Amino acid sequence: MNKEKFETVIGLEVHIHLKTASKLFCRCENIFGGKPNSRICPICTGQPGVLPVINKEAVKLAIKASLALGCRIKKKSVFARKQYFYPDLPKNYQISQYKLPLAEGGHVYVDGEKINLTRAHMEEDAGKLKHTAAGSLVDYNRTGTPLLEIVSEPEIKSPDQAARYLKILRSIFRYCEVSDCDMEKGSMRCDANISLRKKGEKELGIKSEIKNMNSFRGVRNALSYEVKRQTAELEKGGVIVQETRLWDEKKEVTKSMRSKEEAHDYRYFPEPDLPPLEVEETFIQSIKETLPELPRVKVKRYMKRYNLSEYDCGVLTAEKELADFFEKAVDGLTKTDEATVKTLTNWITVELSGKLNVAELEITRSRISSKMIAELVSLIEDGTISGKMAKKIFEIMWDKQESPSDIVEKEGMKQITSDDKIEGICKKTIENHSKIFKKYLSGKEGVIGALVGSIMKETGGQANPQLVNSKLRELLAEKK
Numbered sequence: 001m002n003k004e005k006f007e008t009v010i011g012l013e014v015h016i017h018l019k020t021a022s023k024l025f026c027r028c029e030n031i032f033g034g035k036p037n038s039r040i041c042p043i044c045t046g047q048p049g050v051l052p053v054i055n056k057e058a059v060k061l062a063i064k065a066s067l068a069l070g071c072r073i074k075k076k077s078v079f080a081r082k083q084y085f086y087p088d089l090p091k092n093y094q095i096s097q098y099k100l101p102l103a104e105g106g107h108v109y110v111d112g113e114k115i116n117l118t119r120a121h122m123e124e125d126a127g128k129l130k131h132t133a134a135g136s137l138v139d140y141n142r143t144g145t146p147l148l149e150i151v152s153e154p155e156i157k158s159p160d161q162a163a164r165y166l167k168i169l170r171s172i173f174r175y176c177e178v179s180d181c182d183m184e185k186g187s188m189r190c191d192a193n194i195s196l197r198k199k200g201e202k203e204l205g206i207k208s209e210i211k212n213m214n215s216f217r218g219v220r221n222a223l224s225y226e227v228k229r230q231t232a233e234l235e236k237g238g239v240i241v242q243e244t245r246l247w248d249e250k251k252e253v254t255k256s257m258r259s260k261e262e263a264h265d266y267r268y269f270p271e272p273d274l275p276p277l278e279v280e281e282t283f284i285q286s287i288k289e290t291l292p293e294l295p296r297v298k299v300k301r302y303m304k305r306y307n308l309s310e311y312d313c314g315v316l317t318a319e320k321e322l323a324d325f326f327e328k329a330v331d332g333l334t335k336t337d338e339a340t341v342k343t344l345t346n347w348i349t350v351e352l353s354g355k356l357n358v359a360e361l362e363i364t365r366s367r368i369s370s371k372m373i374a375e376l377v378s379l380i381e382d383g384t385i386s387g388k389m390a391k392k393i394f395e396i397m398w399d400k401q402e403s404p405s406d407i408v409e410k411e412g413m414k415q416i417t418s419d420d421k422i423e424g425i426c427k428k429t430i431e432n433h434s435k436i437f438k439k440y441l442s443g444k445e446g447v448i449g450a451l452v453g454s455i456m457k458e459t460g461g462q463a464n465p466q467l468v469n470s471k472l473r474e475l476l477a478e479k480k
Helices: 056-068 159-176 216-235 281-288 295-306 310-317 320-331 338-359 370-381 387-400 404-411 419-432 434-441 445-458 465-479
Strands: 006-017 079-083 093-097 107-110 113-124 128-132 135-139 146-152 188-198 208-213 243-248 253-259
Touching: 006 159, 006 216, 056 113, 056 146, 056 159, 056 281, 093 113, 107 159, 159 188, 159 216, 159 295, 159 320, 188 216, 208 216, 208 253, 216 243, 216 253, 295 310, 295 320, 295 338, 310 320, 310 338, 320 338, 320 370, 338 370, 338 387, 370 387, 370 404, 387 404, 419 434, 419 445, 419 465, 434 445, 445 465
Parallel strands: 208 243
Antiparallel strands: 006 146, 006 188, 079 093, 107 113, 113 146, 128 135, 188 208, 243 253
């Protein structure tokens, strides 16, 4: 199978639940879970004679998210009826936007590459089906939840890039606090259009749409499978059929669901019960003023201010909560020179992140606070403790949630930095290791490491290793 003959073209349609108190067109609560069909009303279930009313807060959040993506906000957009007949759609149509969406254009940078966006538009969500041995049940609680759909241009080049694109979108929306983007709860979902074409060709190949992906891993694996499937079909001279396919998470394959609908299949027409949505420039500007510092901008600031690597900055800013934790920790340091901030960064991105991953905890539930980790790093930098001692203290901090200063005091773990004490320990060690001393005198200077190791072991790691090393060399040189 020669994959090099073809190139992959992917476009994503990402849906996010907007974090409002109520649904898009009615006053039913917009919260996850609960007793099935307990948060529904005649409006969200499409009873005859009811009239939808637009949720202003949903419009605000949709505009905020679109501005964060660099989209152009349209002063006038129109809701339309999208006709389709699914059991979880009680009205037998969805109120969405089609020809005149809320926002157009925009872009996202992934690995330095610019992925352009086509549009961002508002719509309502459908309900949820639950399949059992006895039959299928439907829960309409989710029906009418406000959604923003973000449609990319077909410019994504690989399954891995698609997964990274989604992570960046999630990060941006969480920074803006427009959605929690929890894929397990369905508040961020993704449909993917994927096609292959021969390298060098400009015309797009026939695409397949993949649905039923609810994780970054699922998106990456489903698209990877589809690349292999389409490549194999084209290699043997077959034809790709335009269709909608479902991702089977357990079997890790895509399966044909139905022929792919075109826009005319939905028979769009303007929603007769809603007037055009008109927004004034002053309204848009007031929302723009609430935009936070976004991840990409924060990365550049950290790189410039603290001289950190782009990789480290990317890790620190991937989640707003982690960036907030880092900044609070920096504020808690006794000194904020580049070396100290770099040490702090390593403790957060390696040691603390490792603990959180094992415990399956978010940074907001960390057993070690930003104040505690800043104090630990400050103790290292002022020479009170060594890096090796800090790791022992860190373990106690995690287990007992005590401050590092209290632990140092209780356990008697202060680093030995007195020149006289270090000299005395070194002299005693040289006397007790005459064989090693003789090897040193014969020219094997590398054995000094064994003497340093012996001292560190004897002092429980409390002797300052740099001072031990320099003092040993000084004493040994005198004895030559």
